[in-house]
Amino acid sequence: MESVVRWNRFGRIKEMNFSLRKRRAATAAKNAGVDGMLVTHLPDVRYLCGFTGSNGALVLAGGRAVLFTDGRYTAQAKAEAVGTRVVIAKKPAVMAACEWMAAAGVRRCGFDAANTTVAGLETMRKAVAAGASGANAKARRGMFVALGPVVARMREVKDAEEIVKMRAAARVGCELFEGMLTYLEAGLTEAEVAATLEYAARLAGAEGMSFDTIVASGLRSALPHGRATGAKLPKRGFVTLDFGVILDGYSSDMTRTVHMGKAMPGERDVYDSVLEAQEAAVAAVAPGVTAGEVDEAARSVLRRVKLDKYFSHSTGHGVGLEIHEGPRLAAKQKQVLEQGMVITIEPGVYMPGRFGLRIEDMVLVTAKGGEVLTPSVKAWIEL
Ligand code: ZN
Ligand code: ZN
Numbered sequence: 001m002e003s004v005v006r007w008n009r010f011g012r013i014k015e016m017n018f019s020l021r022k023r024r025a026a027t028a029a030k031n032a033g034v035d036g037m038l039v040t041h042l043p044d045v046r047y048l049c050g051f052t053g054s055n056g057a058l059v060l061a062g063g064r065a066v067l068f069t070d071g072r073y074t075a076q077a078k079a080e081a082v083g084t085r086v087v088i089a090k091k092p093a094v095m096a097a098c099e100w101m102a103a104a105g106v107r108r109c110g111f112d113a114a115n116t117t118v119a120g121l122e123t124m125r126k127a128v129a130a131g132a133s134g135a136n137a138k139a140r141r142g143m144f145v146a147l148g149p150v151v152a153r154m155r156e157v158k159d160a161e162e163i164v165k166m167r168a169a170a171r172v173g174c175e176l177f178e179g180m181l182t183y184l185e186a187g188l189t190e191a192e193v194a195a196t197l198e199y200a201a202r203l204a205g206a207e208g209m210s211f212d213t214i215v216a217s218g219l220r221s222a223l224p225h226g227r228a229t230g231a232k233l234p235k236r237g238f239v240t241l242d243f244g245v246i247l248d249g250y251s252s253d254m255t256r257t258v259h260m261g262k263a264m265p266g267e268r269d270v271y272d273s274v275l276e277a278q279e280a281a282v283a284a285v286a287p288g289v290t291a292g293e294v295d296e297a298a299r300s301v302l303r304r305v306k307l308d309k310y311f312s313h314s315t316g317h318g319v320g321l322e323i324h325e326g327p328r329l330a331a332k333q334k335q336v337l338e339q340g341m342v343i344t345i346e347p348g349v350y351m352p353g354r355f356g357l358r359i360e361d362m363v364l365v366t367a368k369g370g371e372v373l374t375p376s377v378k379a380w381i382e383l
Pocket of ligand 1: 360
């Protein structure tokens with residue numbers, strides 16, 4: 001067979017992964033009773049065909065995959081969506097995709113209900129019914145079938161190529177944190193800390209941050225999601241840093257809490273309890289274990305020392321092409337962990353009017369247990 005020169009030396013590997021993913025999605029769609037699937041959630045589009053543009057709709061139907069986008073992405077779509085037919089449309093990608101499906105005779109089209117708006121669904125219905133009338137138009141309008149998170153579910157288990165990327169993103173996060181340890185000092189504003197961290201992230205190759213960097217100091221550390229403000233780091237008190245970088249599309253996510261100056265009474269005990277809870281949950285990670293069991297491993301440690309009422313969120317979440325994806329690690333969650341999932345473990349304690357802290361790692365579910373991808377020091381740090 002003639003060998004084909006691809007746009008870069010990784011082209012063949014990419015094509016292999018994408019064709020496998022597209023096949024698996026098509027099988028899932030078939031099992032759901034539809035003969036076509038419209039994928040519009042951009043992280044899903046990227047996952048299935050490699051396209052990273054801001055306007056794209058992917059159709060899987062009749063053994064074919066067709067990506068619809070617009071003229072801004074002519075060169076990029078062809079380079080990225082290796083092995084997928086690309087159609088440059090002069091109208092919104094979703095409309096062009098729907099018209100193509102109507103013309104191709106798709107009878108039942110699955111769509112992602114969680115990522116489609118009411119207005120978006122109406123646009124899809126209008127597009128497939130265009131040019132038809134009466135009963136035919138009505139039948140076409142009725143062709144859409146709301147599907148569960150078919151692609152999102154696939155994305156929960158990472159393949160080897162994705163794990164390489166997630167390891168790299170996690171490693172950059174650790175390097176940034178270690179850099180911050182030599183920089184943090186009382187009097188800096190939280191915004192200055194966030195800006196410095198984000199500047200360093202860009203220099204380290206990050207495409208962006210996974211989310212708005214959280215720097216919560218002093219009394220503000222009691223806010224679980226305290227975005228960086230003009231508040232100054234105290235001479236004595238906690239500083240929680242929760243941040244992540246996007247590298248090659250994949251997000252990292254980690255939290256460390258350090259203490260400025262000497263601990264005040266009680267602070268060290270609470271820190272040690274959160275650390276013990278975090279390590280207990282990391283130790284509980286294994287394939288076959290439920291998400292709820294991992295959550296309970298953390299929560300039970302805090303319950304024993306009567307701090308569980310201050311642990312006001314879930315223990316963790318999946319991470320990948322999106323910062324928050326499945327599985328959700330919360331109380332009583334029955335979902336079973338599988339090898340290849342990448343999750344966060346991030347218990348915290350938040351005592352309003354006093355202080356708060358959180359410790360978060362990214363953990364890969366391996367064949368036997370869990371591997372921490374963010375091995376930065378978690379022991380008590382006093383600066
Ligand atoms: Zn985080
Ligand atoms: Zn997180």
